[in-house]
Amino acid sequence: MKQSFTILAGAVVAVAMAGTVIAQSDGDKAAEAAQDAREAQMDLYAFNLGLLGDMAKGAVPYDAAAAQAAAENLAALSALDQSRLWPEGSGEMSIETRAKVDIWDDMDDFTAKADDLMKAAAAMAEVAGTGLEAVQGQMGALGGACGACHKAYRAPES
Amino acid sequence: MRILRWIVGLAVLAALAGWGLSAPRPLPDDALAGLDGDVTRGKAVFDAGGCASCHSAEGAEGAARLVLSGGRAFASPFGTFYAPNISSDPERGIGGWGAQDLANAMMRGVSPDGAHYYPAFPYTSYIRANLQDVVDLHAYLATLPADATPSLAHDVGFPFNIRRSLGVWKWLYLRDDWIVAAELTGEEARGRYLAEALGHCGECHSPRGALGGLVKARWLAGAPNPSGRGTIPNITPGALDWSVADIAAYLETGFTPDYDSAGGHMAEVVANFAQLTDADRQAVAAYLKRVAPVE
Structure with missing residues (x-):
């Protein structure tokens, strides 16, 4: 008797907990999944930028094929369809993220800044295999495109 | 009676000292004698000095950063400061300033009519600048677009809203070493x-x-x-x-x-x-x- 009561009570608690989780976070879960995907994309940017940037500042020797491959990765990453990455309710007011809600207040500008990155990455992919100086010459434009968006739409680290 | 006279005397002296201490101290009138401005060098001073970061409109990018219409807000424990219009507009901006006016503003924190600026304007750093750089900057600023946006009044509470008190602040903190x-x-x-x-x-x-x-x-x-x-x-x-x-x-x-x-x-x-x-x-x-x- 006592045992079945414990099981019953446990089941009630479990159901209640599951209910709360579902009730509070159906939207949050989608937002958090988008946030995870955004971070993954940023990591891939950084990974490929890292090779080009390290070459540009002389930390690793220039290698035309590797530079070309990294630049093409960047161009491909920046051209991925992002429509599901930035759902409403995935800003800093809703979930753990540094994405400012200004993104959704000015989606046209946000999209324009993403286009600027796509152009800068394409320009790097045009020349990355042709020599170290070309890579050095394009790093500033890539950095400017990243910075323009971060300046406007990323909250400070707290 | 004699003591009272002493106290009054000391108070008057202290007030006079405070008034003297808080007076604006512009550069000598002939500080820029013999210096001519160069626009190209002035652009480098402009970039290194970061003028556009504060004096362009909020969110300005690219060429818009060269329109120094002001308006950005800077919060501080003393109140909110608004960057003024320093475009070449002669009325709303500083198009009417001579190089000496710019040098007094940047290196002494003193306006053309002899008032103290708040140190949200970093004259505490610019005081270490070369006069030649300021003259070059003056030449460059004149080439930038005019904009008629009026400057906003700072939102600063008592006692910091008494500009003269900044003279004492400068006495305490303004150093050129x-x-x-x-x-x-x-x-x-x-x-x-x-x-x-x-x-x-x-x-x-x-x-x-x-x-x-x-x-x-x-x-x-x-x-x-x-x-x-x-x-x-x-x-x-x-x-x-x-x-x-x-x-x-x-x-x-x-x-x-x-x-x-x-x-x-x-x-x-x-x-x-x-x-x-x-x-x-x-x-x-x-x-x-x-x-x-x-x-």
Whole structure:
């Protein structure tokens, strides 16, 4: 008797907990999944930028094929369809993220800044295999495109 | 009776001293004698000085950063300051200023009509500038677009709204000596000039005391963000372990050694430093290595 009561009570608690989780976070879960995907994309940017940037500042020797491959990765990453990455309710007011809600207040500008990155990455992919100086010459434009968006739409680290 | 007379006498003396202490102190009238402005050099001073970061409109990018219409808000414990219009408009901007007016503003914090400016305008750094650079900057500013946006009044409470009191503040805090006073190489000294004078790095990266004066013992050792969120990092060798090449690359592209990128106001600073030469960015990096390490 006592045992079945414990099981019953446990089941009630479990159901209640599951209910709360579902009730509070159906939207949050989608937002958090988008946030995870955004971070993954940023990591891939950084990974490929890292090779080009390290070459540009002389930390690793220039290698035309590797530079070309990294630049093409960047161009491909920046051209991925992002429509599901930035759902409403995935800003800093809703979930753990540094994405400012200004993104959704000015989606046209946000999209324009993403286009600027796509152009800068394409320009790097045009020349990355042709020599170290070309890579050095394009790093500033890539950095400017990243910075323009971060300046406007990323909250400070707290 | 005699004591009372003494007390009154001392009070009058103190008031006179305070009035004298708080008086604006412009440069000598002939400070710029023999100096001619050069527009090309002036642009480099403009970029190194970061004028556009504060005096362009909020969110301005590209060519719009050269329209110095003002209006950006700067929060502080003393109130909110609004960057004024310093475009070449003769009425709303500073198109009517001579080079001497600009030098008094930047290097003494004194307006053409003899009032003190608030040190949200970093004359506390610009005081270390070369007069030639200010004259060159004056020539360059005249080539930028005019804009008729009126400047906003600062939102500052008592007693800080009494401009004359800033004279006492200046007496306490306005100094023209270098912070890093060690023997430096030519490159490091150039970096010091860019960082301590024009670039005014210390204004954000150093902490401030109760009255808003910079704490020089913790030069560039980081500070709370005056906007209220996050912190401005410690960039002394005690905390920043980036190489000279890393720092120079960051100032050009905004990329950290981990390939995160600068955001916030630092993205503005990078936009300015990207316009400078490689040699100047290297110089700032070399200087940072000579700053006293603070953990």
